[in-house]
Amino acid sequence: MNFSSDNTEENTASSQGISSHSSSRSSSRTSQKRMRGSRVDTNVMELDCSFDHLNDEDINQVLITDDIKTISSSTSEKKQKLSDSELIEIIDEFLSIAKEKLQEFDISDEKYNNGDDEQVLDTVQQNALRESRLQKNEFQSAISCLNREYNDILPLLRNNSDKVLQLQRIKQKLECELKHWQSYLPIYTRRSDIIEKLKINQVLILKADSGSGKSTQIVQYLSDANFADEKQIICTQPYKLMARSLAARVAEEYGCKIGEEVGFQVASGEPITSSRTKIKFVTDTVFLNEYQNSPMLEQYSVVVIDEAQERKIDTDIVLGLMKQCLRKRKDLKLIVMSSTIDTCLFYNYFVSNFTCETLEVGSRTCPIEDIYMDDEDENYVQAAVTKAIEIHQSDEGGDILVFLRGQDEIDLALTDLNKKLENDRSYIALPLHEELSEKEITQIFEKMPNKRKIIFSTNIAESSITIDGVKHVVDSGMKKEKIWNEQKKIEVLKIGQITKNSVQQRRKRAGRTSVGKVKTN
The missing domain is CATH 3.40.50.300 (P-loop containing nucleotide triphosphate hydrolases)
Incomplete structure (x- = not known):
């Protein structure tokens, strides 16, 4: 029978755990190359609801020499066999980046330890500052551990080829660690x-x-x-x-x-x-x-x-x-x-x-403004479309996520929206439900800098899925779900209002990556 349904809170402010093994030539070369990329600003006073951490350029711009070209995350390059000297140079570059970023953080953070600047931050900024310090400590601890392991291996390389495999592992872990810190997620x-x-x-x-x-x-x-x-x-x-x-x-x-x-x-x-x-x-x-x-x-x-x-x-x-x-x-x-x-x-x-x-x-949810829609609207699908158009035609930026009950309502909403905005080329309307093709799913997460995405979704977007760019959520307050009918001993489809937990889940879709607004029916 087959089933068929479908560490410490103190800011240690020290990067001394990272060795200075990385050569000065390696350090200067990395700095020069990163100067061509975007600068990472670690000034706490410029907080909105998150800090800037390492970006992809910091990690992927670790250009070693003309012979090695780039460290890339692509599969073909990761599988490329590197010599011990190449691995050492790459690891030195990664350690230089980590050390430099920790020092930048300490310099930026020091003024808050020595002055009253922290008192002027609002609650969101204070929480972000505290979280960033905790993340810094986690990152520093991991880098220090990898650095010690690296220094233990180096003297043994000359007569032990197995150590090359260990270098490869350290290089991969350093790359992962830099990306973990870059993501700036509370779970870290x-x-x-x-x-x-x-x-x-x-x-x-x-x-x-x-x-x-x-x-x-x-x-x-x-x-x-x-x-x-x-x-x-x-x-x-x-x-x-x-x-x-x-x-x-x-x-x-x-x-x-x-x-x-x-x-x-x-x-x-x-x-x-x-x-x-x-x-x-x-x-x-x-x-x-x-x-x-x-x-x-x-x-x-x-x-x-x-x-x-x-x-x-x-x-x-x-x-x-x-x-x-x-x-x-x-x-x-x-x-x-x-x-x-x-x-x-x-x-x-x-x-x-x-x-x-x-x-x-906890989460890193940014400030969210709640706006309640007219309770007398019986046709909540039409009301949701009207609200989405109102937001789209305003001066407010950001993508729009609209929660409806099921695929049939989503299809009706898409038809209505496209009809009312037939001459508008500044948006793209997309469905989000279980029956989408791989191509349609990819489109949901694609960045579209010249178009606003208006996404009509079932409750599937309540959790696990993060759509970058969403700043507005229009919640119908309705859902359709399968439940177990104990009397009939079968699954049945229930249509009704969502729970308080679902309200909060949907609400937080607007504050995942930036300040957001929620319109609730």
């Missing part, structure tokens, strides 16, 4: 806590707000911590689109093509994986089918159940089956995570049988 501040808690416990209940980075970063942290050295990390998602889009995003950050180190499987399709796959995203339904074929889940070291707040039937079955599997496999780890999870409820469910801990991570 708790990375060490997450890894340590999972090492000493069999189950971790993680509550992390929308925008914290849990869905894209946790699996990467686990891989970096060697949880995927011998077996895979599997992450379940409630929707097919989530599994596909997250796999694409993580593969891009990981520096590989989908199906290599990062893969996925949805519905009854073939798995997009390979023998090198370390991280695998699947729907709950696919996971249940895998469990049916292999109840011990021998191929996995960690199971991550994401968006547990959805509480779909398949998700609840997965939770129950994991309890059985964990009893038999003491080496298997489980992470249950969500932005609105009841940590006490899940903790009590697991703690009687397994070592279990909870952890909460």
